[in-house]
Amino acid sequence: MDLAQTIDIxxxxxxxxxxxxxxxxxxxxxxxxxxxxxxxxxxxxxKSARSVAGxxxxxxxxxxxxxxxxxxxAVLKSQKPVKAVPKKGGKGIxxxxx
Numbered sequence: 001m002d003l004a005q006t007i008d009i010x011x012x013x014x015x016x017x018x019x020x021x022x023x024x025x026x027x028x029x030x031x032x033x034x035x036x037x038x039x040x041x042x043x044x045x046x047k048s049a050r051s052v053a054g055x056x057x058x059x060x061x062x063x064x065x066x067x068x069x070x071x072x073x074a075v076l077k078s079q080k081p082v083k084a085v086p087k088k089g090g091k092g093i094x095x096x097x098x
Contacts, residue, residue, distance in 0.1 A: 005059060009052065009071045016079050017042035018072050020052060045076050 008021040018041045027035035041048040052072050056065040089095065 007056065007068060009068055009075065011075050011079065012040050012042070018048050018075050020055065022055065045073055048072050048076065
């Protein structure tokens with residue numbers, strides 16, 4: 001297990017999706033911007049979760065894998081539009097008189 005491995009899971013800046021950023025291990029220290037690989041996952045919760053699970057399965061702790069999957073689900077859930085709840089009507093005889 002390499003302690004220099006990192007994964008960042010954040011919301012995509014445009015529309016729906018999750019950006020998964022991983023740190024490359026074979027990049028010189030004087031080129032920090034070249035050392036990050038970013039991939040945008042836009043196919044939905046199941047496919048995004050499968051991709052992140054496969055990525056974290058090799059060389060990461062299992063409890064951090066679960067946290068990464070929870071973050072993917074939370075980010076994608078936050079991007080869903082909120083459904084309009086219909087106004088609840090009153091009950092009884094007087095409710096419909098107004």
